[in-house]
Amino acid sequence: MILYYILSVVISLVVGLVIKLPLKMDTNSFRGNLIFPTIFTALGLMAVVDTLFGLNLVFSVLIGILSSLFSKYVDVIFPGVDYGG
Numbered sequence: 001m002i003l004y005y006i007l008s009v010v011i012s013l014v015v016g017l018v019i020k021l022p023l024k025m026d027t028n029s030f031r032g033n034l035i036f037p038t039i040f041t042a043l044g045l046m047a048v049v050d051t052l053f054g055l056n057l058v059f060s061v062l063i064g065i066l067s068s069l070f071s072k073y074v075d076v077i078f079p080g081v082d083y084g085g
Helices: 002-018 038-052 057-072
Strands: none
Touching: 002 038, 002 057, 038 057
C-alpha cells in the first residue's frame, strides 16, 4: 500500500517538472513550486482517497497529476490577500 503513496509522489514530481514548476521556493509569494505544496498535496489526497475508497493504481496516477496541476495554479485558485488599504 505504501507503494501507491510513493508512486503518486513520483508522478506528481515528474508532471511538475514537465509543466515547469519552479524548483526555488519564494517565501514572499503564494506561487507553488515543485516541493511545496506538490508533495504534501499528493500525500494528503492519497490519505483521503485511501480512507474513503481504498487505493489502486488509477487513483495514484490521477492524484499525482492533479496535485501537480493544483500546485501550478494555486495562485489562481487562491488569490493573494490584500491586508488593509
